[in-house]
Every structure is written in structure tokens, then in C-alpha cells.
Amino acid sequence: MGSPIECTNLRKTYDGKIEAVRGLSLRIEAGECFGLLGPNGAGKTTTIEILEGVLAATSGEVRIFGHSWDENPRQLREWIGISLQETRLSEKLSVRETIELFASFYREPRPTAHVLEELQLTEKADSWVGKLSGGQKQRLAVATALVGNPRILFLDEPTTGLDPQSRRQLWDIVRAFQKKGGTVLLTTHYMDEAERLCDRLAIVDHGVIIAEGTPPDLIDRLGGHHVVEFETSGSQNGYGLDVWQKLPGVESVRHEDSAVCLNVREPHLTIPALLAAVNQQGQQLEHLSTRQASLEDVFVNLTGRHLRED
Amino acid sequence: MPTETTTPQTPEVQDRAPVPAAPARVNGRWTGYRQLLWVRLLELKREPEIVFWVFGFPLLLSLGLGIAFRNKPVDTTSVAVVAGNDAAKTMTMLRGSSGHSVIHAAVLEREAALKGFHFGKFDLVVEPNADGSYTYYYDPARPESVLSRAEIDAALQAAAGRKDILATSTQASSEPGSRYIDFLIPGLIGMSLMNSGMWGIGFSLVDMRQRKLMKRFVATPMRRSDFLLAVMSSRLVLMVIEVGLLLVFGMLVFHMPVAGSIMSVVVLGSIGAVAFGGVGLLTACRAQKVESVSGLINLVMMPMWIFSGVFFPYEHFPTMAQPFIKVLPLTALNDALRATILEGASLASQSGRLLVLVLWGGLSFLLALRWFRWT
Numbered sequence: 001m002g003s004p005i006e007c008t009n010l011r012k013t014y015d016g017k018i019e020a021v022r023g024l025s026l027r028i029e030a031g032e033c034f035g036l037l038g039p040n041g042a043g044k045t046t047t048i049e050i051l052e053g054v055l056a057a058t059s060g061e062v063r064i065f066g067h068s069w070d071e072n073p074r075q076l077r078e079w080i081g082i083s084l085q086e087t088r089l090s091e092k093l094s095v096r097e098t099i100e101l102f103a104s105f106y107r108e109p110r111p112t113a114h115v116l117e118e119l120q121l122t123e124k125a126d127s128w129v130g131k132l133s134g135g136q137k138q139r140l141a142v143a144t145a146l147v148g149n150p151r152i153l154f155l156d157e158p159t160t161g162l163d164p165q166s167r168r169q170l171w172d173i174v175r176a177f178q179k180k181g182g183t184v185l186l187t188t189h190y191m192d193e194a195e196r197l198c199d200r201l202a203i204v205d206h207g208v209i210i211a212e213g214t215p216p217d218l219i220d221r222l223g224g225h226h227v228v229e230f231e232t233s234g235s236q237n238g239y240g241l242d243v244w245q246k247l248p249g250v251e252s253v254r255h256e257d258s259a260v261c262l263n264v265r266e267p268h269l270t271i272p273a274l275l276a277a278v279n280q281q282g283q284q285l286e287h288l289s290t291r292q293a294s295l296e297d298v299f300v301n302l303t304g305r306h307l308r309e310d
Numbered sequence: 311m312p313t314e315t316t317t318p319q320t321p322e323v324q325d326r327a328p329v330p331a332a333p334a335r336v337n338g339r340w341t342g343y344r345q346l347l348w349v350r351l352l353e354l355k356r357e358p359e360i361v362f363w364v365f366g367f368p369l370l371l372s373l374g375l376g377i378a379f380r381n382k383p384v385d386t387t388s389v390a391v392v393a394g395n396d397a398a399k400t401m402t403m404l405r406g407s408s409g410h411s412v413i414h415a416a417v418l419e420r421e422a423a424l425k426g427f428h429f430g431k432f433d434l435v436v437e438p439n440a441d442g443s444y445t446y447y448y449d450p451a452r453p454e455s456v457l458s459r460a461e462i463d464a465a466l467q468a469a470a471g472r473k474d475i476l477a478t479s480t481q482a483s484s485e486p487g488s489r490y491i492d493f494l495i496p497g498l499i500g501m502s503l504m505n506s507g508m509w510g511i512g513f514s515l516v517d518m519r520q521r522k523l524m525k526r527f528v529a530t531p532m533r534r535s536d537f538l539l540a541v542m543s544s545r546l547v548l549m550v551i552e553v554g555l556l557l558v559f560g561m562l563v564f565h566m567p568v569a570g571s572i573m574s575v576v577v578l579g580s581i582g583a584v585a586f587g588g589v590g591l592l593t594a595c596r597a598q599k600v601e602s603v604s605g606l607i608n609l610v611m612m613p614m615w616i617f618s619g620v621f622f623p624y625e626h627f628p629t630m631a632q633p634f635i636k637v638l639p640l641t642a643l644n645d646a647l648r649a650t651i652l653e654g655a656s657l658a659s660q661s662g663r664l665l666v667l668v669l670w671g672g673l674s675f676l677l678a679l680r681w682f683r684w685t
């Protein structure tokens with residue numbers, strides 16, 4: 001049996017002109033939680049829907065456990081559970097009725113009570129879907145994905161718009177599924193979510209993968225371990241970013257509003273040199289802080305933009 | 311002899327396999343279909359608006375129209391007599407005539423009388439002239455006005471001394487079975503089947519598409535044919551209730567006779583429901599927004615509301631238009647329903663009309679399947 005999800009050179013062009021996905025290849029191993037991270041419009045939903053077999057690619061190849069979608073779609077669908085980015089389930093059905101409806105489509109579904117229990121929806125089992133909170137609705141969407149006892153779970157922005165507590169609940173659900181041997185592919189534009197939940201990540205921008213690896217690896221490779229952020233007062237004229245770039249241990253430099261951000265490997269080497277340089281230029285240090293580099297830094301370094309504009 | 315058939319499991323892998331101990335259920339071939347049908351009916355039951363429009367509205371319509379047309383005996387006539395001259399004498403003559411029970415006469419000023427006539431309040435204006443003669447104001451385009459002129463003239467002539475030479479007698483016929491309400495109820499059944507087929511299928515499918523629920527469904531192993539079958543079957547279940555309610559209502563409230571067999575009516579209703587289901591499906595096969603499908607549905611139904619003889623016989627339309635009117639599915643359904651319910655016609659005698667329905671339904675269904683968008 002092939003790997004759970006594999007695709008090569010995926011392309012999707014909408015209406016003959018909008019190139020949403022432009023040559024994307026992935027291979028996701030069994031038991032892995034893989035994240036697609038990217039800004040709005042990057043092509044995450046398009047990619048995941050092609051992999052789910054609900055959208056046809058313009059070109060490229062998709063394999064689910066080594067099978068393509070035209071071979072035996074019904075069998076493949078028995079193996080996967082999905083939650084779309086935006087589905088409005090019927091408001092006038094109860095939670096239990098909704099789960100049972102989805103259960104009825106699978107050959108050997110899980111008992112509804114188990115799924116309710118696992119997603120902490122037992123209390124709400126007889127409430128109408130229209131009366132659920134956003135977090136409960138999201139959990140119900142995942143419940144409809146899990147009730148078929150899938151081997152792969154596809155989640156498109158499962159936590160967007162949820163409060164931190166609801167997000168953590170969903171993370172636990174994903175981890176529990178993974179623990180049972182399931183494979184997960186999810187999309188997100190939350191950095192912390194990608195960092196904590198995913199074993200591996202692909203950062204997607206403009207329909208292509210611009211970086212791929214484990215979160216620490218990505219940060220290591222592309223961000224430097226630490227970020228030194230500082231602001232100076234006094235004339236900066238004549239001093240471009242290259243002054244800072246030349247300091248020892250600096251990997252890369254960028255402006256962040258009025259501050260300067262340095263990605264550094266060894267802050268204990270960089271900071272004394274930085275202080276000396278500021279002094280030498282006759283400037284005043286207004287503010288200085290250091291922090292661990294994050295995926296956000298990786299993304300900004302790669303694209304010059306922030307992942308989320310909020 | 312112990313052989314190594316499985317690779318030794320590491321503790322980590324064991325950790326990963328706490329498979330739920332509860333017995334897994336196994337779904338049969340039709341579980342998905344049954345569940346789809348069940349939730350469709352459940353959802354419908356929980357939508358009071360739909361219940362009203364599907365079941366309540368046709369009943370109210372038949373009640374309203376039935377009462378409006380039952381309480382106005384067709385042969386009463388309202389006339390205005392212009393005040394002055396011999397108005398009082400004229401009133402006496404009318405009151406004394408043999409037909410006085412069906413003549414409602416009132417004395418009014420000339421102005422008011424003519425105004426009332428123009429607004430349809432009076433069928434005729436009678437003006438006694440100074441020389442003892444009479445002038446009638448009537449509208450040749452209004453049948454009741456023409457009738458009224460003949461009736462009033464006969465009454466006045468008789469009162470003035472004209473003798474009928476020929477002896478005649480009349481017999482009123484307002485037997486159940488030949489009244490307006492009897493004509494109306496089968497038409498309302500047909501219209502109701504069209505309405506709920508078009509809205510119940512067309513609108514609800516586009517709504518599900520817009521909500522991305524359809525996309526979510528086709529991402530499961532659900533059979534697409536089961537989904538469409540469930541949609542159609544729910545129409546049949548509703549059809550039985552819709553037709554049954556209207557028929558029973560007509561029988562109980564208006565004493566409408568049902569000459570044909572109930573079985574034929576049910577078969578006809580099913581064919582009609584499925585035919586309009588097909589047309590509804592075709593209307594909804596590509597639309598992405600409920601707004602656009604609403605417009606389409608109205609566009610498709612409008613000609614049939616007007617031409618298919620729901621409220622009045624389509625024979626009123628020009629002869630040239632008749633062939634076109636007769637191939638409309640609602641015309642075929644209404645005609646067949648009337649023939650079966652009112653005249654007790656057999657289904658076999660309606661085969662031409664049934665063919666029209668089957669063709670509409672079948673062709674729409676095939677085209678719809680071809681063009682249908684699930685996402």
C-alpha cells in the first residue's frame with residue numbers, strides 16, 4: 001500500500017485564468033499530522049479539495065494509499081473523513097441526527113455515542129445544529145468526518161474563528177485520532193497551531209510550496225533560532241540594513257515598522273556587537289528584545305509579508 | 311509451531327491502537343437512502359413555513375375561491391335605476407315581475423349609477439325617459455351585462471303587459487360535480503404538485519449546493535443516485551398528503567363528488583409529482599445561488615399558472631394557442647385529474663396526457679443528470 005496521500009505536480013486553473021495551484025507535490029506518511037500553512041488565497045483549500053477528490057485538478061496526479069481517484073472512488077471515500085472550510089449543516093436537524101446521517105453513508109461506521117463522547121457533544125446531542133456555538137459546530141463538522149472510521153482526516157481550517165480553549169479541544173481530538181494510527185492533513189493560518197500540532201508542514205504561497213519540513217527544522221533552516229528586535233533614535237540616514245547584516249551571527253535582517261529585526265543564531269555574540277555598533281554611530285538604543293524565532297519569522301523571511309494581517 | 315507472521319510490535323505502535331471495543335455496526339445497501347429520506351421529511355416537518363405553503367395555502371385558496379363563487383348565484387343581476395321620471399314606478403314593475411328574486415335594483419342619481427356601472431357594481435343601468443320609454447346602458451363585452459339587459463327587458467315588458475306566447479319551464483342545475491369549486495379543486499391539486507415539485511426540489515437542492523452541503527455529501531461514500539432517489543421519494547410521500555388533503559377537504563366542505571377511483575388519482579398524482587420533480591431538478595441543476603434559482607422557477611411556472619387552466623378553462627385562449635397549451639405538463643395533469651376525479655375516466659383513457667407528463671419528467675431528468683453540478 002502506498003503512502004496515505006501523495007500528489008505530484010498538481011495544478012489548478014480556475015476559469016482558464018486564475019492559477020490557484022501551480023505545480024505542487026506532497027507526500028504524507030502514515031500516522032503523520034501534516035499542515036498546509038499559508039495566507040489567504042494561497043491555494044490551500046484548492047489543494048486539499050483536489051486531494052479529497054471533490055475538485056478535479058487541471059493537471060497532476062493524486063494517490064490515496066496508492067490509488068487514484070478514478071479507480072474506485074467509493075472505496076477511497078470509505079477511507080477518508082473530511083471537514084470543508086465552509087459547510088452549513090442543516091440547522092433543523094439535531095446533532096445526533098446529523099451524525100447518524102453521515103454514519104449511514106459508510107459501510108462500517110463508528111457508534112454515534114462514541115463519536116459524541118469523543119467530541120464532547122453528548123450534552124448537545126439533541127440540540128438543533130442551528131443552536132450550537134461556533135466551536136460546537138466546528139466539532140460537529142469534525143464528528144461527521146470521524147464517524148466513518150477513516151484512516152485519513154482532512155481538515156480545512158478547523159479552528160478558524162474559535163476561541164483558544166475551543167482550539168485546544170480540537171487539537172486534542174486531532175492528536176487522539178493520530179494516536180490511533182490515523183493520518184491528518186490540515187490547513188491553517190495560525191502559526192502556533194502549525195507549530196504545536198503538525199509533525200511536518202508545507203508553507204504555501206501563490207499556489208506553490210515555498211518551504212517544507214518539521215516546524216523546528218523550518219525555523220532552524222530559515223529563521224535562525226532567535227530574533228533580536230531593536231529600535232534606535234537619532235539619525236539613521238546613511239545606515240542601511242547592511243550595517244546590521246555584517247554583525248557577527250546575523251542570518252538575515254528586516255525592517256518591522258520602525259524597528260529592525262535580526263535573525264540570529266547566537267545572540268550572545270550578536271548583542272554586544274550590536275550595542276557597540278549603535279554606540280559607534282552615535283545613536284540611542286530605544287528598545288531591545290530577543291525572542292525565539294517562530295514560523296511567522298520563517299514566513300516573513302521567505303515572502304517579505306506577514307501570514308495574517310491582523 | 312510458532313512462526314513469525316507479524317512483525318514484533320513496539321510499545322509505541324501498541325499505544326496507537328486502542329480500537330473501540332464496541333461492536334461496529336454494518337450498514338446495508340439502503341441505509342444511506344433511508345436516512346436521507348428520513349432527514350428530509352424531518353427537516354420539512356420542522357419548517358412551519360414550508361408546511362404552510364405546501365399544505366395550508368392550497369386549502370386556503372380553495373376555501374376562499376370556493377366560498378366566493380358559491381355564495382354568488384350566477385343568475386342574480388344588479389341594476390341601477392336612474393332617479394327621476396318614473397323611477398319609483400319602474401321599481402314597482404321590477405318587484406312585481408316573475409324574476410324579482412334574482413333582480414337587485416337600486417335607485418341612484420344618473421352620475422352615481424353610471425359610475426357604479428363602470429366599476430362593475432351594477433351589470434346594467436336603466437334610465438326611464440320622459441316619454442315613458444327606457445334606455446339601457448350595458449357593456450356588450452360583459453356576459454353578465456348582456457344577460458342582465460335581456461332579463462330586465464323581459465321583466466319590464468311583462469310588467470307592461472306583454473304576454474308570453476310560448477309556455478316554457480326551467481330547471482336549475484347546480485348539482486355537485488358541475489360547479490366552479492368542482493372545476494377548481496383538481497386544478498389546485500395540479501398546481502400544488504407543480505409548486506411543491508419546483509420549490510421542494512429546485513429550491514432545496516440549490517440551497518444545499520450553496521451551503522456546500524452537497525459537496526460535503528459527495529465527499530462521503532454516499533451514492534449520488536441514492537441522494538436523488540431520496541429527494542424524489544420525499545416528493546411522493548408529500549404528494550400523497552397534498553392530494554389527500556385537498557380531495558378530502560373538497561369532499562367534506564364542498565361535497566365534491568369523486569367519480570374516479572382513488573387509486574387512479576394516486577397514480578396520476580405520482581406521475582405528476584415525479585414529472586415536476588424532474589423539471590425542478592433540471593431548473594436547479596446548475597444554479598449556485600438560491601436567488602437565481604428562484605427567478606428561474608418563477609419563469610418556468612408562470613406560463614403554466616396562466617395557461618394551464620387552474621382557475622378558468624384554457625379554452626378561453628385563442629384556438630391557435632391551444633396546441634401549445636396542451637403540451638404544457640400542468641395542462642396535461644389538470645386535464646387528466648379533472649377527467650379522473652370529476653368524470654371517472656380510466657387511466658388508460660388518459661394515456662395521451664400521461665405520455666406528455668412522462669416525456670416532460672423523463673427528458674428533464676436525463677438532462678438534469680447530465681448537467682448536474684454537485685459542487
Ligand SMILES: Nc1ncnc2c1ncn2[C@@H]1O[C@H](COP(=O)(O)OP(=O)(O)OP(=O)(O)O)[C@@H](O)[C@H]1O
Nearest residue numbers: 014015018020038039040041042043044045046047
Ligand atoms: N471556484 C473558484 N473559482 C475561481 N477562483 C477561485 C475559486 N476558488 C478559489 N479561487 C481562487 O483561487 C485562489 C486560491 O483559493 P483557495 O480557496 O484555494 O485559497 P486558500 O489558501 O484556501 O485561502 P483561505 O485561507 O482564504 O481559505 C484564490 O485566488 C481564489 O480567489
Ligand SMILES: [Mg+2]
Nearest residue numbers: 044045046085
Ligand atoms: Mg481556504
